[in-house]
Amino acid sequence: MPLTLMEGNEAIARGAVAAGCRFFAGYPITPATTILNHMLAMLPPLGGVCIQGEDEIASISMAIGASYSGRVAVTGSSGPGISLKMEAAGWAGMAEVPLVIVDVQRGGPSTGMPTNVEQSDLNTACFGSHGDNPRVVLAPADVEDCFYTAIEATNIARKYNVPVFILSDQAIASRIEAFAEPDLEKVCQDITPDFTPVADYKPYDLSAPDGIVPRVVPGTRILSGRYPIATGLEHDELGHPTSSPKLHTQMSAKRRKKLQALAATLPAPKIYGPSEGNVLLVGWGSTQGPIREAVDRARGAGDSVSSIHLRSLSPLPPGLENIFSGFHHVFVVEMNDEGIYGFGGQLASLLRAHLCNPQIRGITKTDGLTWKVKEILAAVKTKLATDSKPAQP
Secondary structure, eight states: OOEEEHHHHHHHHHHHTTOOEEEEEEOOOOHHHHHHHHHHHHTTGOOOOOEEOHHHHHHHHHHHHHHTTSSOOOEEOOHHHHHHHHHHHHHHHHTTTTEEEEEOOOOOOOTTEEETTOOOOHHHHOOOSSSSSEEEEEEOSHHHHHHHHHHHHHHHHHHOOOOOEEEHHHHHTEEEEEEOOOOOHHHHOOHHHHOOOSSSOOOOOTTTTTTTTOOOOOOOOOOTTTOOOOOOSSOTTTOOOOOOOOHHHHHHHHHHHHHHHHHOOOOOOBBBBBBBBBEEEEEGGGGHHHHHHHHHHHHHHEEEEEEEESSSSSSSOOHHHHTTTTEEEEEEESSSOOOTTTSSOOHHHHHHHHHOTTTEEEEESSSSSSSOHOOOOOOOHHHHHHHSSSOOO
């Protein structure tokens, strides 16, 4: 089987191009800059456009315009730049314009540690916006997964008309891996806009049971003569601004139902190791490798340890409560702070809130370095030893 060799940022760029992306706008920022570099090399020969905007706000705004015109566009940055993009991401959510936003996480906050790794942008990706603005968040686990996640993100954005965040990180961005060369004849797709005339079109049709309305791109002839508009204001079914309490409630529900429909299609995560036991390690992003090796070493020493790895972080996949119920301890391993209450990092907090399960606790660190297997094993041992101590009278 032929192999290909590349870094994570290149894999995201190539995956997006394979998915049909022909527009990228970004601004240089470590460690996301090489996505811009790769897009600059790939898009013009394919008739596409790659633009370095004057700043992050301009970049996402240009990408939204390109997506609105009929083709899913991509923008990318790291933590500080993602913060600047959030107002425009809210516009894309309100107008229901498909968009892919890549966040290559680094140590933070602020300028932080630009060349170090951290997983501290999860809350920003899931909740970092004004108002109720549902969005999709995916996290690739390795370089190969970066390629296919970019394709998946593009397809989800197109089908559900939502912003989709790809949460990569510095450890994957600059890591070079070999993986099976993709079958480009199977994975490449043409998403050129279809301008076939339609009888009528309501982009925010409230009669859609799951909230999903296939897009008709600007320039398409609408035989009824009723042409919609797009706005960041709340709107009726044709996009006309409204302050109707009833319509705002209905449109908020419509935007929510799309993600609920997506959640129902997600597969339950596969368990690495037995489906029942003492300890379950939960990870996301670039932590997959060391977590799985920790499981192998622990089981080799006779300990009952398994793991799962989450790729879809918003919405979360179904069936997690059934998986967690098979274990005495659930530890979420991630590279961020344990939080002000000390029970876990950002994914641990998200899972506890989702499942109302205090059994879920975190194993975290914030030294800007990737997890070592021995660190994970030592942290598990410490957690278990603390649990076994008798309560103080």
